[in-house]
Amino acid sequence: MPIDWFPLWLSLRVAFLSTAVALALGLWLAYVLANREFRGKEVLDAVITLPLVLPPTVLGYYLLVVIGRTSLFGRAWEGVFGSPLVFTWKAAVIAALLHSLPLLVKSARAALESVDHSYERAARTLGASEWRLFWKVTLPLAQRSIFAAVALAFARSLGDFGVTLMVAGSIPGSTQTVAVAIYEAVESGNTAVARTLVLVISAAALIILALAKRLEPRQS
Amino acid sequence: MMQVRLKKAFPARPDSAAFALDLEFETQSGVTVLFGPSGSGKTLTLDLIAGFLHSDEGRILLDDQILYDGASNVHLVPQDRNCGYVFQNYALFPHMTLRENLAFAAERRPRLDRHRHVNEMLEQFHLADAAGRKPHQVSGGQRQRCSIARALIGGPKLLLLDEPAQGLDAPLRAELYETLRQVRQKFEIPVLLVTHDLDECFELGDEMLVLRDGKIVQSGTPHSVLDQPANIDVAKLLGRFNLLPAEIKILDPGRNTSKILLGQFELEGPYFKGHLKGDRVTLCVRPEQLTAVPRESRLTPNQIHAVLERVTERPNSMRLEFAGNIAVDMPRAVWEQVHETKEWSIEFPTDTLRVV
Numbered sequence: 191m192p193i194d195w196f197p198l199w200l201s202l203r204v205a206f207l208s209t210a211v212a213l214a215l216g217l218w219l220a221y222v223l224a225n226r227e228f229r230g231k232e233v234l235d236a237v238i239t240l241p242l243v244l245p246p247t248v249l250g251y252y253l254l255v256v257i258g259r260t261s262l263f264g265r266a267w268e269g270v271f272g273s274p275l276v277f278t279w280k281a282a283v284i285a286a287l288l289h290s291l292p293l294l295v296k297s298a299r300a301a302l303e304s305v306d307h308s309y310e311r312a313a314r315t316l317g318a319s320e321w322r323l324f325w326k327v328t329l330p331l332a333q334r335s336i337f338a339a340v341a342l343a344f345a346r347s348l349g350d351f352g353v354t355l356m357v358a359g360s361i362p363g364s365t366q367t368v369a370v371a372i373y374e375a376v377e378s379g380n381t382a383v384a385r386t387l388v389l390v391i392s393a394a395a396l397i398i399l400a401l402a403k404r405l406e407p408r409q410s
Numbered sequence: 411m412m413q414v415r416l417k418k419a420f421p422a423r424p425d426s427a428a429f430a431l432d433l434e435f436e437t438q439s440g441v442t443v444l445f446g447p448s449g450s451g452k453t454l455t456l457d458l459i460a461g462f463l464h465s466d467e468g469r470i471l472l473d474d475q476i477l478y479d480g481a482s483n484v485h486l487v488p489q490d491r492n493c494g495y496v497f498q499n500y501a502l503f504p505h506m507t508l509r510e511n512l513a514f515a516a517e518r519r520p521r522l523d524r525h526r527h528v529n530e531m532l533e534q535f536h537l538a539d540a541a542g543r544k545p546h547q548v549s550g551g552q553r554q555r556c557s558i559a560r561a562l563i564g565g566p567k568l569l570l571l572d573e574p575a576q577g578l579d580a581p582l583r584a585e586l587y588e589t590l591r592q593v594r595q596k597f598e599i600p601v602l603l604v605t606h607d608l609d610e611c612f613e614l615g616d617e618m619l620v621l622r623d624g625k626i627v628q629s630g631t632p633h634s635v636l637d638q639p640a641n642i643d644v645a646k647l648l649g650r651f652n653l654l655p656a657e658i659k660i661l662d663p664g665r666n667t668s669k670i671l672l673g674q675f676e677l678e679g680p681y682f683k684g685h686l687k688g689d690r691v692t693l694c695v696r697p698e699q700l701t702a703v704p705r706e707s708r709l710t711p712n713q714i715h716a717v718l719e720r721v722t723e724r725p726n727s728m729r730l731e732f733a734g735n736i737a738v739d740m741p742r743a744v745w746e747q748v749h750e751t752k753e754w755s756i757e758f759p760t761d762t763l764r765v766v
Contacts, residue, residue, distance in 0.1 A: 306499075306501070308497045308498075308499060308501040309501050309503060311460070311462055311488070311495070311497070311501070312495065312497060312501040312503075312560075313503075313514070314461075314462075314487070314488035314489055315460055315488050315489075315491070315493055315494065315495040315561070316514065316515040316517075316518075316560065316561075316564060317489050317492075317515075317517060317518045317564055318489065318514070318517070319489065322517075326514065327503055330505045331503075331504070331505060
């Protein structure tokens with residue numbers, strides 16, 4: 191039986207997009223958490239971390255409440271784009287984002303905070319705006335750790351199962367990601383398909399982990 | 411010209427005692443040294459002037475610009491203060507070449523000027539050859555010069571240096587002093603330098619402020635501070651004195667003389683302003699000001715008998731330590747001639763005697 195490679199491509203696309211969004215959003219959140227003092231900072235930190243510890247079904251349930259067709263956001267989305275958000279591959283991106291964002295925020299915050307403050311102080315006395323200081327000094331000095339976090343976040347969003355199943359479903363050729371496809375293949379006795387996809391995903395994850403390891407800052 | 415008045419209190423914490431900084435000073439162009447032991451508030455003062463921290467109250471005026479004024483709630487961010495800061499670890503951006511480090515700092519200059527300015531500074535600080543290398547690829551001296559050049563390239567109105575010679579070996583230290591002397595000549599801005607090395611105060615300082623527990627306990631030229639410490643704490647801080655308990659017997663302002671009793675011996679000193687007859691004081695005299703001589707049958711004036719306990723070698727002299735905590739420095743050549751002496755006298759020259 192020929193293997194349908196669509197789930198793999200879909201998973202790669204979903205992981206790529208969710209990682210990109212997580213990077214943009216995560217860097218901003220990490221910057222705010224690392225540099226600003228405000229009330230509720232630790233609460234925000236806890237909320238961002240929550241997806242790492244909650245069961246996928248709980249996350250999926252929350253997501254359905256927030257982006258489901260009857261929710262405020264869901265109706266607004268349908269009003270603008272003419273079709274619902276849930277049970278599309280876009281919902282799978284949001285599901286993956288729930289996993290990649292906490293990883294990225296945590297690692298990026300730690301990376302930004304680990305940059306020696308004297309560099310930032312020096313940049314300030316030299317007249318650099320906070321914006322320039324961030325892009326030209328802090329970020330380049332933290333970038334290896336952040337790239338490593340990006341690789342991990344990518345690997346994590348490649349493999350999401352539970353949340354994706356709940357908000358995007360398992361529509362072959364449309365929303366069936368590779369993790370879901372493996373489950374379906376095992377359920378229906380397609381062990382050859384399952385085995386191939388398992389091997390491909392494992393290899394991809396190994397390569398990404400090796401890459402992340404190499405990106406981690408060397409101890410000097 | 412800079413006027414500084416600062417107050418900042420830190421309450422006691424489980425891991426640190428309470429600390430309060432409260433100081434006021436004024437500097438002209440030239441190098442002002444903040445001298446004091448660690449924990450006296452030297453670096454804190456620099457950080458408050460640079461704007462890294464908020465003061466509780468006070469005012470910082472640099473030329474005609476108010477950098478900070480507690481009363482009217484003016485607190486310029488470090489970016490707007492125009493203070494060059496040389497950090498203890500230099501804080502050169504490790505991911506940039508030396509040239510890029512300077513260019514980063516030159517953004518304050520007009521766009522067309524920048525390139526020329528960077529090149530000029532590279533020349534002036536002998537960095538042209540290393541300009542394309544990153545900080546970890548160049549020598550310690552080059553790093554040091556680059557950090558000073560970087561702090562100066564934006565045309566600051568004040569230069570702050572936080573223990574720049576800390577941890578440097580002697581040749582690098584000499585190189586640093588030479589660089590800073592040139593900076594003092596070419597850039598006519600006030601320089602504020604933090605150190606706990608008295609030799610450095612003399613190498614570089616036009617003025618010196620002695621800090622202790624967050625307060626200025628003495629100020630003046632390094633020479634004047636060493637010549638007459640304000641009190642026993644300053645004398646201990648400077649660490650160059652024999653501090654000997656004594657009593658004032660006679661004070662004669664008319665002849666500008668005094669007599670003080672050191673143990674059983676009477677010494678003649680200059681008139682001590684601000685002291686009274688009978689005061690118990692501490693005689694404060696440096697080892698190199700004293701002379702040790704083989705004892706003769708009769709003591710000449712201002713000599714005391716002393717028992718030699720220990721001799722140690724120093725780079726430029728021998729240090730003779732006598733009973734009663736009196737140290738005397740003696741040139742090596744002299745020591746060679748008298749080293750077999752058993753009984754000693756120490757001579758206290760009248761005009762070198764100070765009391766605190």
